[in-house]
Amino acid sequence: MTQQTYPGGSEALIALWQQRRGALGMAAGETLPLEADLAALARQPLPTELPPLPQKGSAYAKKRRQLLAELAGQSELALLNALCIAHLRRRRFPPEAPLLFHRIWEEQGDSLRGTLSTRWLISSIITFADHGRTEPQRRLGTSMNVLFSLMKLYEYERLHSRFEPDRAFGLAPRAKGPLPMGMPGFSLMSGELDVNLLAPIWAEALEVPVAGPLACQLLERLNGDSGTLFRRLATMRDKLRARRAAEEGE
Structure with missing residues (x-):
């Protein structure tokens, strides 16, 4: 049997999740x-x-x-x-x-x-995922939850590369091998996966009352932060375009 990242699959994973969601007990008068x-x-x-x-x-x-x-x-x-x-x-x-x-x-x-702080703005927006008054609020909260949770996981793992968050990888030939789960590759020059991820969330945030302005502020902070995957990809893309332009001009 193939080894599982989470032994026991969905049943065990959901049980672990539920263990950590016990009620926050209050005393009389609280x-x-x-x-x-x-x-x-x-x-x-x-x-x-x-x-x-x-x-x-x-x-x-x-x-x-x-x-x-x-x-x-x-x-x-x-x-x-x-x-x-x-x-x-x-x-x-x-x-x-x-x-x-x-x-x-x-x-x-x-x-x-x-x-x-950004930490508490994120905690606030993801609370709308389960408790928004409207479906657009809940949908936006869910999208922001997935976005920032995956960013946090990825950026934490990347710290073990010993690269500073604002240091983009070089353009030397990358490691060979397929992406997990058979996913197709990503083109640094012409790929728009980052745009296709962020733009729909931002477009919806512009239209959603109450939760929308909160999400927009977080997306603005993300856009201005030099230590994210998105900024590093943009830096790598700019370097690759400059290199190809120089090669074409020779």
Whole structure:
């Protein structure tokens, strides 16, 4: 039998995934403030000192304290957004979690897009995949989830090449061998796989309310980042075009 990357196939893989999606338990009196004044929370900075954690604190209390440390210097609104996301990644969550998440992005999206780190913008957009109000929001969230998750996997693996992220590979003859699963090759000069991947996502983002502006901001950041696969391919393409132009001019 052919060796599997994930022994047990779909059944084992899904079971592992579900293990990590247990509910974020809350103690009596712990709630998400559905009717909170979000504009006021956007102006209120997080405390500089972490509160003590009770010995028998709930999973929610522990997560909240962890997020307080991670989001130091941000606002109470950023914390509330992160807590909603933490709940919505689980199989079960408080009924107010999706309602509050949508209130946050419908009413304070401009504020958060201007202050959140890329990490939290990505976490926010992929939450729309399962919890968007509309099918276009859910579809856009899913596309962005696949895009950034695969980028993160690929870019992490590439670090083991010891090449810096903004250093493109050379144009010397590449390793021989087929692409996995019998996929056809890619032409650096005339191939448009990168365009065919990004353009439809960006075109949809321009049309989708609430989630769309968030996705557009992330795509703009991707476009401006010198350390991505897309920039490295563009650099290699430019070098190859310059080389061929020089050869034709000789």
